[in-house]
Amino acid sequence: MLCDDHSQLCCTKCAFNDHSQCSKVTQISELTNSQPTGLEGLSVELETVLGEIKTLQISQKASIQSFQRTYKEHSAVMIEQMLGNLNTYID
Template sequence: MEDLLLKCSVHKDETLKMFCQDHIQLCCSDCVLLNHRQCTNVSLISESVKKLSLDMKQLSINLQTIIHQLNMF
């Protein structure tokens, strides 16, 4: 089952390694070369996850600040 989730649906033997933010799509290397050359936001999945993690931490901090401010009223 895990292999099914990690493999490209178009290029069956390729592993999904990239994420295209422009299309919100997981891609294998072949897909990137064939369909995402013009995209400006293609990165490794591992790098996208790191960035998302940082964004979520910042969101949490912002929400805590807002809640604190609301509680002061």
């Protein structure tokens, strides 16, 4: 499945759970039914798909960076809490 709202590929479970409110979620098989005619059409189609893949790649990199920042922040908070608990027990 492809969610046009988020420019994101998703499985049927994710499409149902996470993208049910999105305006356009399409099966990939439906997207591949239209085939361009001639080499020129194929070239244009490939460029379009390449652009979409690059957009998805940028989005995924941003998501990974956001996750890593959140993980580091959460880890720091958890360590501080554990140290505080240890100091309380030691005192």
